[in-house]
Amino acid sequence: MSEQSKGDLSLVALTKSFATFTAVHPLDLTIPQGSFFALLGPSGCGKTTTLRMIAGLEEPTGGRIRIGETDITDTKAYQRNVNTVFQSYALFPHMTVVDNVMFGLRRRGDKDAKAKANEVLELVQLGQVANKKPTQLSGGMQQRVALARALVNRPDVLLLDEPLGALDLKLRRQMQIELKRIQQEVGLTFIHVTHDQEEAMTMADSIAVMNAGRMEQLGDPATLYEQPRSTFVANFLGQSNLLRARVNPGGTDDMVTVRAHDVDLEVSREHLPDGVGDVWLGVRPEKLRLGESGGPNHLRGIVRDVSFSGVATQYSVEMPWGQELIVIQQNDGSNRATLGEAVTVSWAAQHGFALDASQDAEAGAELVDDHG
Amino acid sequence: MAETAVLSTGSAAPPSRRRRNWVPYALLLPGILWLIVFFVLPMVTLASQSLQEGNVDDGYVFTANFSIYVDALKQYWPQFVRSFVYAGIATGLALLLAYPLAYFIAQKAGRHKNLVLVLVIAPFFTSFLIRTLAWRTILSDDWFITTWAQNLHITDFLQAVGLTDNDSLLNSQFAVIMGLTYNFLPFMILPLYTSLERLDPRLIEAAGDLYASPWQTFRKVTWPLSLPGVVAGTLLTFIPAAGDFINARLLGNTQTTMIGSVIDAQFLRVLDYPLAAALSFILLILIVAMVSVYVRRAGTEELL
Incomplete structure (x- = not known):
């Protein structure tokens, strides 16, 4: 040798x-x-x-x-x-x-x-x-x-x-x-x-x-997985919900607010790239909760699809502007939603990540299905 | 079709089962008939012919004259030995020429593959006899090849090793061996090509990845995996070359007579049918014996 x-x-x-x-x-x-x-x-x-x-x-x-x-x-x-x-x-x-x-x-x-x-x-x-x-x-x-x-x-x-x-x-x-x-x-x-x-x-x-x-x-x-730096990584590794948003001026040392479709949402400053105004605000499906969770980040929508897979249930929730968010909820006894129900979707600020909006929101997403 | 029928009708279908059983034999029948008429019957006739005595004018009588085999061998053993030596050298030369060529066609020729293959078999478009006659021109004294060979002292070398007798190339052992090599080369190239074409280039990469130098890769991977082609090619070259009677006659001299020419002469000119038949049988038996030893030694059974 x-x-x-x-x-x-x-x-x-x-x-x-x-x-x-x-x-x-x-x-x-x-x-x-x-x-x-x-x-x-x-x-x-x-x-x-x-x-x-x-x-x-x-x-x-x-x-x-x-x-x-x-x-x-x-x-x-x-x-x-x-x-x-x-x-x-x-x-x-x-x-x-x-x-x-x-x-x-x-x-x-x-x-x-x-x-x-x-x-x-x-x-x-x-x-x-x-x-x-x-x-x-x-x-x-x-x-x-x-x-x-x-x-x-x-x-x-x-x-x-x-x-x-x-x-x-x-x-x-x-x-x-x-x-x-x-x-x-x-x-x-x-x-x-x-x-x-x-x-x-x-x-x-x-x-x-x-x-x-x-x-x-x-x-x-x-x-x-938690802090992808591009839409490609966000979509290729697991699934991501990406919301178009604009960074509001100001904010605290830890938190920044962004405005997405006329709703103010919070994201950790460390998850925001420096010097960008327009962003994609990303949240992983399993980080989203059905119902209020006390934080500032919540959106209302209507359940359009429910698929039960044993350990978890995947919901598709349609936002007022037409986008559908994927929510994956563990079957841990917490509240479930039914098809057509109006629900609130919420998440903790530290679970969101922001990406430069000049990128294609679909990058990498279409490739995942090919390989299974 | 028979397979499908059985599946669709389930287990209780004796007619289709019976049909499936005799179909393979029916398919073999034409081939078997062909072999019986054109191989087994002539062989039996030839064997019986070799054991008869008599002449063309008075007819032949079967006398179980086995001593003719001993006499034939005694008289013509030099021609037998010569045939096998020439065929052996020609096979070796053909292998040396064909292997790199077949490797190139199989692994590197890309989209030109078919064109090159056509070039390999192109000589078959003219007759064996014509191609051998062309070699008389190529090696003749007044052509540039002989002149060059003389200038480069190749003729001196050939004379020194005894392959030619004088300053010319034609009418010598050298010319006969060249002719044999040339005429049977495609039979070497094609089987080699087939087995090298199946060689997975990723195995070559893997050998390189495992520290094998290009030469070691050839010795340990390429060569063993191409052995079925080498065996098939050498057999297809050696067997017809050993029995050939054209090259020795057209390109050789009286000292280069091969056994094929002797058999040819005994059958067609001397009209000694029993001797010719006995010589043919000896040639057949010797070739079968050599081939069986060779195939066993090459140990290619598990590769085939």
Whole structure:
């Protein structure tokens, strides 16, 4: 195994352009050693291209890639201490599972290849199928072989390219927990590319949301969800109700009032971008309550749709100006509404966030349904 | 259709079940008949012919004359050996030429793929004989290729290793092997192309990602996965090349006679039918033996 110094992975103005378009605009990103990092975005946002540039499978048109102090930009894929778990798994069909797992170690002349491979196969609970061919295994098992084949090399960075995309929902949930466990156990840097926001939030310590070749926002899952900085992030990670509003002058150190459709509403000052007048005021559906909650933020409307899903009920409440707000209420015994009922919708000021109104309110929303 | 019928009528449908049982045999029938008439019967005739004695004018009598096989081998073993050596070298050369070409067509040619494939089979539009005759022109003494080969001392080299006897290229072992390589090259390219085309380029990427240099990737991934094509291509080249009788006659000399030419001459000129039949049978048995050993050694069963 290579003994070069490990460290944080840094991308410096990393760029990839093709003849007719730019897949990745100059990207600056530092991924701390040992973290579980997710690159999240819709298809074609540049996340896979970024991953492939880190792996050495795609040559950047500009910028540098470093691991710790070592610049690896100009090295070939096979010279990099980076391994990939491919979306298609790309297992060698003519080799047994254990030969697949040993492949990387063998290329480096590791004497303990066999022992190490068996150890990793135990870790992913595949010890009993070591001598089978990959085609004899189920999709979930193949996925774990692909993971084992990359893990066994103890790379500085392990890249996962939509590794759970081909699995069914139940298996995917299991593997998410499994992957997270393994990452914590081995302590390697994982970079996980996915278009599934729930997957990214479940597994990653921090997430970079990408859209159209640019990084929209970087942060831990809770911050991204609670304080999105763009309409794209607000819509791509979960759902958002966005109200067109104008910031009223004044306000206190903590609170600002904004005027939306002739109603004054409060929002925390720290959730308001500096120097903007026109905003989208955003609130997550589960932060909205049916009925008064004592605060200043309440709107009246009529229930147009009720859908019950067991743990929660989702309402669609039509505002006087025609917009429908989504309200998700836990089925915790609090008051319910019926179709056609006039209700009050309220929320706490610190649950709102304001975004620059020059953005498209629908950005990212239409992409969520495609992926499920 | 039979499948659907069974499903829709449920389990209680004996007529359609019976139909489904004989359909595969009915489909095989034309092929089996063809093989019986054009393969099994001639083989039996040939076997019986080889064990008869007599001549064309007085007719033949079956005498179970097995000693003819021993005599045939004794007399013509150099031609047998020569045939297999020439065919072996030509197969090796064809593999060296065809592999990079097939790889290029399968993995890199993109939208030109079909055009290049047509070019590969284009020589088939003219007859085998014409193409071999063209090589007489190409390698003739007054053409530039021989002149260049002389200037670059290639002819000296070929003479030194014994592939030619003098300063010319034509009428030599060299010319025969070139002719064989050229004539059977497409039979090497096409199966190689088929198996390299199925090769998932993502496996090549995966090998690179797992520290394999381009050469190691070829040795450990590309080559083993293309073995079915290599085996098919070498068989399709070696078998007809070993029995060929055109190249040796048109491009060789009296010292390059292959077994195919001997059989040809015995059948059509000497009119010694039993000897010709016995030689044909020996060739057949030797090829079957070599091929079985080869296929087993290549160990491609699990890849196919």
